Amino acid sequence: xxxxxxxxxxxxxxxxxxxxxxxxxxxxxxxxxxxxxxxxxxxxxxxxxxxxxxxxxxxxxxxxxxxxxxxxxxxxxxxxxxxxxxxxxxxxxxxxxxxxxxxxxxxxxxxxxxxxxxxxxxx
Ligand SMILES: [Ca+2]
Ligand SMILES: [Ca+2]
Ligand SMILES: [Ca+2]
Ligand SMILES: [Ca+2]
Numbered sequence: 001x002x003x004x005x006x007x008x009x010x011x012x013x014x015x016x017x018x019x020x021x022x023x024x025x026x027x028x029x030x031x032x033x034x035x036x037x038x039x040x041x042x043x044x045x046x047x048x049x050x051x052x053x054x055x056x057x058x059x060x061x062x063x064x065x066x067x068x069x070x071x072x073x074x075x076x077x078x079x080x081x082x083x084x085x086x087x088x089x090x091x092x093x094x095x096x097x098x099x100x101x102x103x104x105x106x107x108x109x110x111x112x113x114x115x116x117x118x119x120x121x122x123x
Pocket of ligand 2: 034036043048049050051052053063
């Protein structure tokens with residue numbers, strides 16, 4: 001009984017504490033909680049939901065390569081890079097969303113991250 005209580009306490013309270021989640025992320029930078037192919041760390045940087053692998057609607061950024069949140073990655077999403085190439089996150093923080101390699105600049109390297117997901121659909 002006490003054991004159950006303690007386990008529940010640890011799981012529900014302790015593990016849900018933002019500071020603990022942050023510590024776990026720093027400890028395990030490559031953990032991908034929602035299995036969408038992008039680590040929690042990277043999703044926090046991009047601004048997508050690290051605990052959701054697929055957008056529920058067009059206003060729910062959850063899957064990094066799906067920029068228009070329509071649950072499919074295709075040329076339409078790649079076109080989002082069009083006017084952002086060679087721009088810097090330092091000049092416009094909203095560009096973080098496109099900086100897959102987290103180097104502060106949007107360029108072809110970031111576009112290449114889209115490759116494995118082209119024509120893929122999430123659910
Ligand atoms: Ca993820
Ligand atoms: Ca996600
Ligand atoms: Ca899309
Ligand atoms: Ca980049």
